[in-house]
């Protein structure tokens with residue numbers, strides 16, 4: 001993946017941020033009440049929609065299996081059954097179990113005393129925690145500045161003409177980490193805005209460019225007009 005954006009990238013990133021904010025307003029993410037709930041959602045949302053995650057979460061709540069201790073006390077087959085709506089439920093049940101096992105020895109509040117690089121390294125060492133999940137936990141559960149990127153981020157910034165080539169998580173994340181102040185509120189809102197824009201406006205197959213406030217600075221729009 002190549003970064004094509006040149007010049008004052010920081011200023012350009014803030015301009016896009018303000019355009020997205022004007023379009024979608026503030027989000028105040030992540031939709032969860034506890035750090036563990038953030039981590040659980042981050043694992044369950046891998047390769048599925050948030051709607052499916054909510055169904056799985058509701059099942060866990062209804063079954064009284066919503067805390068690490070409660071999840072540790074149920075069988076693997078029961079866990080699989082409860083999170084079935086989130087798809088890939090057998091693999092995800094193993095991932096949730098691995099995370100619960102890890103925090104039984106290393107509680108989240110203990111892990112969260114580390115700086116971002118060390119915390120990220122520890123999270124990535126847990127089965128089932130990839131870069132996007134790790135950064136989500138760091139940003140939204142630990143409240144530390146680690147920018148989260150995803151397929152929405154890639155789609156938007158490739159259409160804007162900022163990146164090209166095969167999606168590379170670390171390179172795309174570095175675009176934000178290297179050019180924005182490491183501010184938790186900014187990272188939190190920026191990622192949420194990108195997700196909203198991808199879900200509501202810059203759709204995968206037919207982007208709704210007429211409704212988009214980034215239109216004048218979008219390479220895709222300019223080339224299709």
Ligand code: SF4
Nearest residue numbers: 202207209212218221
């Ligand atoms: S103008 Fe269209 S393609 Fe470009 S960011 Fe907006 S919705 Fe996406």
